[in-house]
Amino acid sequence: MSFLLDPPLLVATGAAIERVTDDEGTADRLAGVTLAGFLGVSSALWNDVESPLLAPIWRPFGSATPRDFMINSGVLQLPVPRRPSARDHLAAAAVFATYPLFLQLGRRLGRRWRRRGTEPT
Numbered sequence: 001m002s003f004l005l006d007p008p009l010l011v012a013t014g015a016a017i018e019r020v021t022d023d024e025g026t027a028d029r030l031a032g033v034t035l036a037g038f039l040g041v042s043s044a045l046w047n048d049v050e051s052p053l054l055a056p057i058w059r060p061f062g063s064a065t066p067r068d069f070m071i072n073s074g075v076l077q078l079p080v081p082r083r084p085s086a087r088d089h090l091a092a093a094a095v096f097a098t099y100p101l102f103l104q105l106g107r108r109l110g111r112r113w114r115r116r117g118t119e120p121t
Contacts, residue, residue: 001038001041001042001045001057001070002042002045002058002069002070002071002072002073003070003071003073003092003095004072004073004075004076005073006038006042006099006102007098007099007102008102009038010034010038010099010102010103010106011102011103011105011106011109012106013034013103013106014031014034014102014103014104014105014106014107014108014109014110015106015107015109015110015113016106016110017030017031017034017106017107017110018106018107018109018110018111018113018114019110019113019114022114027107031103031104031107034103035099035100035103038099038103039096039099041054041057042070042096042099043096044066045057045058045066045067045069045070046066046067046070046092047066047067048065048066048067049066050065050066054066057069060074061073061074062074064080065080067080067081067084068080070092
């Protein structure tokens with residue numbers, strides 16, 4: 001995934017989880033699987049793993065490398081370090097640490113919409 005695309009995708013997925021189940025245990029398991037998937041794929045992309053399984057995620061965006069996709073998402077043109085420094089890895093880890101917060105935000109929004117019995121606008 002990418003640093004630009006993951007937060008809104010996590011919010012949307014969290015809301016969808018709450019939409020598909022009323023069972024808290026099931027919702028928690030779905031959220032755990034979702035978070036593991038996002039972190040696993042995003043970590044591999046950040047570490048420039050060029051796998052045939054990951055190529056369909058980053059190549060369609062015209063990115064030069066998986067890490068380029070993580071940083072620029074095919075939208076920006078920021079410099080991409082060939083060999084990330086400790087500071088670069090720390091910055092990436094800080095962004096990854098926010099992923100559970102975005103998923104939780106989505107779940108809260110989903111519960112709110114479900115309680116109101118209305119569709120989001």
